[in-house]
Amino acid sequence: MNKYSICFLSFFFLFFFMLLNFFMMMYFIMNNVNLFFEWEIISFNSMTINMSILLDWMSLLFMMFVSLISSSVIYYSSSYMSSEMNLNRFIILVLLFVFSMILLIISPNMISIFLGWDGLGLVSYCLVIYYQNLKSYNAGMLTALSNRIGDVMILILISWMMNYGSWNYIFYLEFMSNDYCMKIIGLLVILAAMTKSAQIPFSSWLPAAMAAPTPVSALVHSSTLVTAGVYLLIRFNLLLIDMIFLKMLLLLSGLTMFMAGICANYEFDLKKIIALSTLSQLGLMMSILSMGLSTLAFFHLLTHAMFKALLFMCAGMIIHMMNDNQDIRLMGGISLYVPLTSLCMNISNLALCGIPFLAGFYSKDMILELVSMSNLNMLVFYLYYVSTGLTMCYSIRLMMYLMINDFNLMCIYNLYDEDWIMLKSMFILLFMSLVSGSFLSWMIFSYPYMIYLPFNMKLMVIYVSLLGGLLGFMISNMNFMSINKFINSYNLSIFFSMMWFLPNLSTYGVNYYFLNFSKNLLNNIDMGWSEYYSGQGMIKIIKFNSIIYYLYQMNNLKIYLFSFIMWMMIIIFMMMMF
Known part of the structure; x- marks a missing residue:
């Protein structure tokens, strides 16, 4: 399927939809007609879910303008976005956008709005x-x-x-x-x-x-x-x-x-x-x-x-x-x-x-x-x-x-x-x-x-x-x-x-302090105290002790003599105290 085909199809569809809306709107205005459709989607015990649509001259006129502008925009996009690899994806997004607006226009119901x-x-x-x-x-x-x-x-x-x-x-x-x-x-x-x-x-x-x-x-x-x-x-x-x-x-x-x-x-x-x-x-x-x-x-x-x-x-x-x-x-x-x-x-x-x-x-x-x-x-x-x-x-x-x-x-x-x-x-x-x-x-x-x-x-x-x-x-x-x-x-x-x-008030002014507070929390708590008193701190203590034990276990004569002298000094000090 050619990448332009969906473009031209959607253009023709929206253009004919615009013409349909135009003739309906003229009829509705001249004869002062309002149509209200309602149909039941689900009925379960006493609960019903209904879908309703309101067609009057205002909704039809607005739909006519939306479909005319969107058909022109889609036709325009076929040339403007011609270098786009995923043109079909772009057109589908635009169509979704238009259909969301049309749903909003014809809805008298807050859920469908x-x-x-x-x-x-x-x-x-x-x-x-x-x-x-x-x-x-x-x-x-x-x-x-x-x-x-x-x-x-x-x-x-x-x-x-x-x-x-x-x-x-x-x-x-x-x-x-x-x-x-x-x-x-x-x-x-x-x-x-x-x-x-x-x-x-x-x-x-x-x-x-x-x-x-x-x-x-x-x-x-x-x-x-x-x-x-x-x-x-x-x-x-x-x-x-x-x-x-x-x-x-x-x-x-x-x-x-x-x-x-x-x-x-x-x-x-x-x-x-x-x-x-x-x-x-x-x-x-x-x-x-x-x-x-x-x-x-x-x-x-x-x-x-x-x-x-x-x-x-x-x-x-x-x-x-x-x-x-x-x-x-x-x-x-x-x-x-x-x-x-x-x-x-x-x-x-x-x-x-x-x-x-x-x-x-x-x-x-x-x-x-x-x-x-x-x-x-x-x-x-x-x-x-x-x-x-x-x-x-x-x-x-x-x-x-x-x-x-x-x-x-x-x-x-x-x-x-x-x-x-x-x-x-x-x-x-x-x-x-x-x-x-x-x-x-x-x-x-x-x-x-x-x-x-x-x-x-x-x-x-x-x-x-x-x-x-x-x-x-x-x-x-x-x-x-x-x-x-x-x-x-x-x-x-x-x-x-x-x-x-206004951008400062509505974006930076609103989120700066919260984001800064979370940064401080991260630095001081997650990467600070909690690290010091949990994993990181324990690793440091074990590492320090293991280095000392390793020095003792090297069978070095100087360490044995030094420790013997230390023990002798402690014993003499204790004897002098008591």
């Missing part, structure tokens, strides 16, 4: 450590252990739901929302979603997961792993409204959005910049969810998935052409040589910024206008608008470093974009990045939102975007040396490039 949730965590570990080196192992362990916290929360939630006698949370979510047990369930759901969607203080695993191959990054950061937490909160949104924990999540997600926006401006690794932009957009989704606007958060999740997958694919192609070099300081002027890749990169970048009539504009503009209308404090308001400006800032900076600035190439690179397999998969997502915003806004919102704002407030988004774009241009242009000196000063850049020291 947990199966999908844990499947995502396990397969993501296998994919992050795919290139087997020390950096990958560390990143994989950090990813897996951060996600384990969320898994534990879901396990506690499952055991806590025993109070209600059913794990089908969809049945009693609305009318039990004032119950004390439900408050604890709400807290556990929020904590689980925060770990999966990498909100502060669990943010450090997301940039570390960039050790995975680029097609995996495109899948993880657009529609699967990181969106699982957001999707869970959308499903539980009826329960969480008016809870104090949701207000705390609003603050934390706003800070995540702000922190990721600043850190992306200090980063020089191409994939990490895009990863931090994902973190910023996740903060935006979580914060809009915290305000109770779950449909709008879902809308932004879907539009963001399209251009973020495209952005990662373009980055993968550029890294491929640059001999696997990811430092943006060693790139420049590539738009002359790779026009089609540059076109896709720029359009996805502009969609991320929210440039009018691209995919990101419809969701981001509506989010910011609803934030301007809502009754929020000034801190949250500023976090939203400053983060929007920072998004524009790092996008323009990235564009300047890659496309417009002078050549900084280290050697003669193989700059071409004739790889039509990669380009075809990118063009599918390019088309969706152009049209998905308007298509979804017509479909999801059956009535228009009434937004009533003063003129300057309405133009506030344009003001901060222009200001952010200007700042990004000044940072990346070497003519503005005084600004660059201030912005890239050593202390500032260390603090911001280390994500506000």
Whole structure:
């Protein structure tokens, strides 16, 4: 069997699955249909184990987007990973990842949600450590252990739901929302979603997961792993409204959005910049969810998935052409040589910024206008608008470093974009990045939102975007040396490039003292006192005595005479004493 055959088979399967989901979703939306399937797997005495599936317009629409992106990623991988010996193994891992996400999407039951949730965590570990080196192992362990916290929360939630006698949370979510047990369930759901969607203080695993191959990054950061937490909160949104924990999540997600926006401006690794932009957009989704606007958060999740997958694919192609070099300081002027890749990169970048009539504009503009209308404090308001400006800032900076600035190439690179397999998969997502915003806004919102704002407030988004774009241009242009000196000063850049020291807090800060304590235990107890008073110490004593006995047994006249004199002196001393 050819190593590409499984690749193309899975691409066709996922593509047809996407078309099926699309037609079903259109039927469900038009006729307002919800389907709930439940069948009995095991019945033993009074105990039954049931499997349930919920199909509504939301799960079908999300499945459609997941299968479209994953089919494009698999088609892209057939060229990107062509030098990989075990391509089939890679494709099977990606398919497992997609099926875990689909199981999570269609489950109204906490047990099957947990199966999908844990499947995502396990397969993501296998994919992050795919290139087997020390950096990958560390990143994989950090990813897996951060996600384990969320898994534990879901396990506690499952055991806590025993109070209600059913794990089908969809049945009693609305009318039990004032119950004390439900408050604890709400807290556990929020904590689980925060770990999966990498909100502060669990943010450090997301940039570390960039050790995975680029097609995996495109899948993880657009529609699967990181969106699982957001999707869970959308499903539980009826329960969480008016809870104090949701207000705390609003603050934390706003800070995540702000922190990721600043850190992306200090980063020089191409994939990490895009990863931090994902973190910023996740903060935006979580914060809009915290305000109770779950449909709008879902809308932004879907539009963001399209251009973020495209952005990662373009980055993968550029890294491929640059001999696997990811430092943006060693790139420049590539738009002359790779026009089609540059076109896709720029359009996805502009969609991320929210440039009018691209995919990101419809969701981001509506989010910011609803934030301007809502009754929020000034801190949250500023976090939203400053983060929007920072998004524009790092996008323009990235564009300047890659496309417009002078050549900084280290050697003669193989700059071409004739790889039509990669380009075809990118063009599918390019088309969706152009049209998905308007298509979804017509479909999801059956009535228009009434937004009533003063003129300057309405133009506030344009003001901060222009200001952010200007700042990004000044940072990346070497003519503005005084600004660059201030912005890239050593202390500032260390603090911001280390994500506000979050990796230190969540990894080294947590495990350093425990590991150091165990090292001291090993040195002082296992290899210290216990050695001295057990095997090692006994060997030393026996060895010392055996050397002395050996000296006695050498039949040396001097030893006999010396011992005779010693005995005589002891006897004389004893006689003098008594």
